[in-house]
Amino acid sequence: DVKVTQSSRYLVKRTGEKVFLECVQDMDHENMFWYRQDPGLGLRLIYFSYDVKMKEKGDIPEGYSVSREKKERFSLILESASTNQTSMYLCASIVAGVTGELFFGEGSRLTVL
Amino acid sequence: KQEVTQIPAALSVPEGENLVLNCSFTDSAIYNLQWFRQDPGKGLTSLLLIQSSQREQTSGRLNASLDKSSGRSTLYIAASQPGDSATYLCAVPGGGQGNLIFGKGTKLSVKP
Numbered sequence: 001d002v003k004v005t006q007s008s009r010y011l012v013k014r015t016g017e018k019v020f021l022e023c024v025q026d027m028d029h030e031n032m033f034w035y036r037q038d039p040g041l042g043l044r045l046i047y048f049s050y051d052v053k054m055k056e057k058g059d060i061p062e063g064y065s066v067s068r069e070k071k072e073r074f075s076l077i078l079e080s081a082s083t084n085q086t087s088m089y090l091c092a093s094i095v096a097g098v099t100g101e102l103f104f105g106e107g108s109r110l111t112v113l
Numbered sequence: 114k115q116e117v118t119q120i121p122a123a124l125s126v127p128e129g130e131n132l133v134l135n136c137s138f139t140d141s142a143i144y145n146l147q148w149f150r151q152d153p154g155k156g157l158t159s160l161l162l163i164q165s166s167q168r169e170q171t172s173g174r175l176n177a178s179l180d181k182s183s184g185r186s187t188l189y190i191a192a193s194q195p196g197d198s199a200t201y202l203c204a205v206p207g208g209g210q211g212n213l214i215f216g217k218g219t220k221l222s223v224k225p
Contacts, residue, residue, distance in 0.1 A: 004156075006156075033212065040217075042215055042216070042217040042218070043202075043215045045212060048212060058212075088154075090156055090157065092157075098144040098145075098206055099144055099145055099164060101147065101159055101162045102147060102159065102204070102213055103159060104149075104156040104157040104158070104159075105156050106155055106156045107154070107155060107156040109154065
């Protein structure tokens with residue numbers, strides 16, 4: 001069974017803290033994504049990666065960075081968390097090309113106080 | 114720029130009813146369309162993927178159709194159950210590298 005695993009389901013952090021969200025997929029997918037989801041705004045793409053050590057900015061990259069050192073792992077980093085980064089973060093992966101099926105993890109609910 | 118719209122934003126039906134959820138997209142040059150389900154506080158679960166060469170896909174009580182020329186897809190749910198209550202999202206490829214453009218979803222409530 002295909003799986004995308006996000007390391008933390010719920011996190012509470014303080015303003016200014018560094019936050020790591022990790023995502024691992026077991027499907028040997030080339031492409032991985034980080035989205036955030038907020039009520040009324042839908043899903044918005046933060047960053048994506050199409051290969052190891054490669055990354056591309058999405059629609060809202062400000063305040064975030066990413067790391068992809070291994071094919072199966074894609075990390076989202078908040079260098080200095082702020083309250084407006086309180087959100088649901090969703091990781092997803094898909095095989096390279098245009099015909100594949102996108103798979104999501106269970107989500108990480110981050111609250112920044 | 115591709116835009117995906119889902120109307121209505123919310124829908125409430127009695128148990129047992131057959132229902133249709135709608136999804137429209139502005140650029141018909143798509144390779145496929147995917148339907149997802151999202152339960153509160155959870156990630157998205159893929160329900161159906163329809164390739165552009167297909168007109169419909171079925172999984173259990175779910176049937177999704179795709180009409181590229183009109184920029185529309187529908188998700189038909191037969192004999193709805195309270196367990197079908199969730200938000201349903203559709204998405205099409207956009208921006209390259211497998212990224213999808215999502216609608217904002219239809220929140221379905223099935224009353225016992």
